[in-house]
Amino acid sequence: MTRPRPIAALPALHPIALLPTLGAPRAFPLSDPRTQPFYLGRGAVVRAVERLGLGGCEVLVPAYHHGVEVEALLAAGVRPRFYNVTRDFQTDFASLAAEVTPETRAIYVIHFVGLPQPMPEIVAFARARGLKIIEDCALALYSRDGRFPLGSRGDAAIFCFYKTLAVPHGGALWMPAPGPPPALSPPGVLATAHQILASLLTHLDRQGGTLGHLARRMLRKTARWWRLVGPLPVDSRPVGTRSFVPGQEKLGIAPASLRIAVRSEARSVVEARRRNYYALLSRLREVCPPMVQELPSGACPLFYPLWTEDKRALQQALAQEGIESIDFWREGSPLVPPGKFPDVEALRAHVLELPIHQDLDLGDIERIARTVKRALATRRPKARALAGE
Numbered sequence: 212m213t214r215p216r217p218i219a220a221l222p223a224l225h226p227i228a229l230l231p232t233l234g235a236p237r238a239f240p241l242s243d244p245r246t247q248p249f250y251l252g253r254g255a256v257v258r259a260v261e262r263l264g265l266g267g268c269e270v271l272v273p274a275y276h277h278g279v280e281v282e283a284l285l286a287a288g289v290r291p292r293f294y295n296v297t298r299d300f301q302t303d304f305a306s307l308a309a310e311v312t313p314e315t316r317a318i319y320v321i322h323f324v325g326l327p328q329p330m331p332e333i334v335a336f337a338r339a340r341g342l343k344i345i346e347d348c349a350l351a352l353y354s355r356d357g358r359f360p361l362g363s364r365g366d367a368a369i370f371c372f373y374k375t376l377a378v379p380h381g382g383a384l385w386m387p388a389p390g391p392p393p394a395l396s397p398p399g400v401l402a403t404a405h406q407i408l409a410s411l412l413t414h415l416d417r418q419g420g421t422l423g424h425l426a427r428r429m430l431r432k433t434a435r436w437w438r439l440v441g442p443l444p445v446d447s448r449p450v451g452t453r454s455f456v457p458g459q460e461k462l463g464i465a466p467a468s469l470r471i472a473v474r475s476e477a478r479s480v481v482e483a484r485r486r487n488y489y490a491l492l493s494r495l496r497e498v499c500p501p502m503v504q505e506l507p508s509g510a511c512p513l514f515y516p517l518w519t520e521d522k523r524a525l526q527q528a529l530a531q532e533g534i535e536s537i538d539f540w541r542e543g544s545p546l547v548p549p550g551k552f553p554d555v556e557a558l559r560a561h562v563l564e565l566p567i568h569q570d571l572d573l574g575d576i577e578r579i580a581r582t583v584k585r586a587l588a589t590r591r592p593k594a595r596a597l598a599g600e
Contacts, residue, residue, distance in 0.1 A: 215532065215533055215578070216417050216418075216533070216575070217416055217417055217533040217534075217535075218417075218533060218534040218535060218566060218571065218575050218578070218579065219413055219417065219535050219566065219570070220535035220536065220537050220564075220566050221373070221374065221377075221566075221568065222375075222376065222377040222568045222569055222570045223377055223410050223411070223413035223414035223417065223570060224377040224378075224379075224407060224410035224411050224413075224414055224471070225377065225414055226411060226414075228377065228471050228474065229407075229467075229471070237473060237477075238353055238360075238477035238478075239353075239360040239362070239363065239385075240360070240362060240368065240370055240383055240385045241383075241472060241473055243385060244389075245385060245386060245387070245388075245389045246370075246383050246384070246385045247383060247384045247385075247392060247393070248381060248382070248383045248463065248464040248469055249381075249382045249383060249384065249395065249460075249462065249463060249464060250380055250381070250382065250395075250398050250448070250459060250462035250463060250464055251371070251380060251381075251382045251450065251459055251462070252280075252347075252349045252369045252370060252371040252382030252383070253279055253280065253282075253283040253382070253455055253459060253460065254283075254382060254395075254459055254460035254461070254462060255369045255370070255382050255383055255384035256280055256283035256284060256287065256345075256347075256369055256460075257283055257286060257287045257460040258384050258393055258460070259345055259367035259369065259384055259386070260284065260287035260288065260289055261287065262367065262386060262390055263317065263343050263345070263366060263367060265287070265288075265289055265316055265317055265343065266287060266288035266289070267288050267289075267290070268289060268290065268314070268316040268317065269289075269290045269291075269292050269312060269314040269315045269316060270284065270289045270290070270291055270292070270315070270316060270317045270318070270319055270345075271291075271292055271293075271294050271307060271310055271311065271315060271317070271318045271319065271342075272284065272291040272292065272293055272294070272319045273293070273294060273295075273296045273302070273319065273320070273321050274293040274294065274295055274296060274543065274547050274551070274552040274555040275296040275300075275321070275323070275540065275543070275552075275555040275558055275559070276321060276540075276543050276544065277349075277453070277539055277540060277543070278453055278454075278542060278543050278544050279452070279453055279454060279455050280319075280321075280347060280349070280369075281543070281544040281546065282454060282455035282544070283455050283460070284319070285455075286455055286457065286460070290314075291319075291544070291546060292310050292312070292315065293310070293546070293547050293548075293551075293552070294306045294307045294309075294310045295307075295552045295554055295555065296323070296552075296554060296555055296558070297554050298502075298554050298557060298558060299502060299503065300323040300324060300326055300502070300503070300516075300558075301328065301329070302320070302328050302329065302333065303554070304332070304336065306552075307336065308336075311340060311342075315340070315342060316342060316343060317337075317342055317343035317344065317345060317366075318333065318336075318337050318342055318343070318344050318345070319345045319347060320333055320344060320345065320346050320347060320365065321347040321349075321350070322346065322347065322348055322350060322351035322354060322361050323350060324350055324503075324512055324513050324514055324516055324564070325350050325351040325352075325354045325484075325510055325511050325512045325513040325514075326351075326354075326503060326506070326507065326510055326512065327351070327354060327355075327356035327361055327507055327510060330346075330356060330359070330361075330364050330365075334364055334365075343365075343366045343367075344364075344365035344366050344367075345365060345366065345367045345368070345369065346361065346362045346364070346365040346367070346368040346369070347368075347369045348361050348362040348368050348369060348370050348371075349369055349370065349371035349374060349382070350371075350374060350513045351510075351511065351513070352370055352371065352372065352374070352375040352376070352511065353375065353477045353480055353481050353511045354481075354509065354510050354511040355508070355509030355510065355511075356507060356509065356510075357507075357508055357509060358509075362385055363385070366386065366387070367384065367385070367386045368384070368385040368386075369382070369383075369384060370382055370383040370384075370385070372468070372472045373450060373451070374513060375480065375511070375513065375568075376471070376472055376475050376480070377410060377414075377471070377570075378468045378471045378472050379403050379406030379407050379410060379450070379465065379467070379468045379471075380398065380403070380406060380448070380450045380464065380465070380468055381464045381468045381469065381472055382464075393461075394461075395461060395462060395463030396461055396462055396463065397462075397463060397465065398448050398462050398463065398464070398465050399448060400465075402448040403448075403465040403467055403468065406450065407467065414570075417570070448462070453539070453542075479569065480511065480569050481509075481511040483568075483569035483571075484511055484512050484513075484567055484568060484569060485506060485510075485511070485512065487515075487567035487568070487571055487573075487576050488506060488512045488515055488567050489506075490573055490576045491515045491565065491567060491576050491579060491580055492504075492515070494576070494577065494580035494584075495517070495580055495583060495584070498583070498584050498587055498588075499517055499518065499519065499583070499587065500518075502516045502517075502518055502562070503516065512567060513564075514537055514564035514565060514566065514567060515564065515565040515566075515567050516562050516563075516564055516565075517562065517563050517564070517565055517583070518561050518562060519561060519562075519563055519587070520561065522538065522541075522560070522561060522562070522563045524586065525563055525583065525586050525587070526538060526563060528582060528583075528585070528586035528589075529565075529579070529582055529583070529586070532578070532582045534566070534578070534579055534582060535566065536563050536564060536565055536566070537563070537564035537565075537566075538563060538564070539564075540558065540559055540562065540564075541559055542559065543555075543559065565579055565583070566579070
């Protein structure tokens with residue numbers, strides 16, 4: 212029986228990306244000299260708070276969040292106060308207005324799944340109250356709201372490269388006013404090399420058939436054996452963790468990671484992700500109504516958000532077919548008052564993110580859709596039986 216190609220949640224590194232290139236066009240934020248790269252976006256969060264003088268201040272933060280950005284804000288001395296996000300990933304302005312206090316100094320805005328928040332309204336709201344704006348574009352690299360790149364209309368913007376691009380690590384801070392660069396330490400050659408090798412083997416696992424799969428398995432087993440003796444260099448430089456690790460905010464990006472990010476073709480990345488989004492939407496529309504019917508012009512979707520009654524079961528069904536899905540919004544900060552934001556709690560309980568990145572072709576999208584349909588069809592008879600039908 213032929214083993215199906217694995218479908219990873221994030222794009223993997225192709226060996227050709229390591230070769231030198233001439234005159235690769237850059238897109239915002241990499242095209243802007245005011246952009247300061249970091250090892251991870253959470254380091255940019257800390258730096259933004261420092262530059263804006265928000266240490267010790269109250270900042271309004273969406274109750275729907277990953278959690279690590281809140282930890283970064285706390286590490287920088289911010290006092291977060293939470294506001295609601297609706298079930299279509301939009302800012303709840305009534306909740307936002309209700310949470311403003313005389314001590315509020317800024318609004319933290321997250322562009323969920325690469326979809327733009329209503330920035331003209333948010334900017335007007337903030338300026339009328341003398342509030343700063345931090346745009347979190349960790350999920351929205353290369354996304355635009357019409358002619359405006361996301362992250363270009365606030366007082367600071369946070370970016371994450373490795374969620375959208377096949378880079379070992381990388382984040383960035385953009386601010387409209389240039390400032391002195393922070394003193395950052397290199398992340399280490401061994402850690403970066405390990406991350407690059409892991410990504411290359413993920414690509415080989417997908418493209419190299421059985422040989423690639425065995426090579427990737429061997430690397431993982433070798434890493435586990437080494438960890439029995441002591442931690443690997445990469446263990447001190449984790450990427451994609453749910454928690455803020457003190458000291459990471461002082462790490463810079465490796466030259467190799469920045470070089471890969473700079474040479475990425477933004478237009479082709481955006482086009483591929485939009486194509487795959489609509490291809491998946493058209494195949495799943497009848498069995499699961501889309502949460503976002505139409506992508507705004509210029510938006511670069513990070514994932515396809517799927518509303519499902521049994522997220523864990525669907526994720527397991529996908530995994531059995533070699534398809535990775537994302538559930539990193541399941542839990543947020545424990546500082547959010549339980550029961551205060553039912554829309555956010557519903558999003559956390561029911562939204563599963565499906566991959567649509569630029570490595571995938573229409574055959575992959577068809578396989579994802581087929582697996583989802585089969586899993587949902589299997590669940591429905593059980594649900595009807597429980598209901599006594």
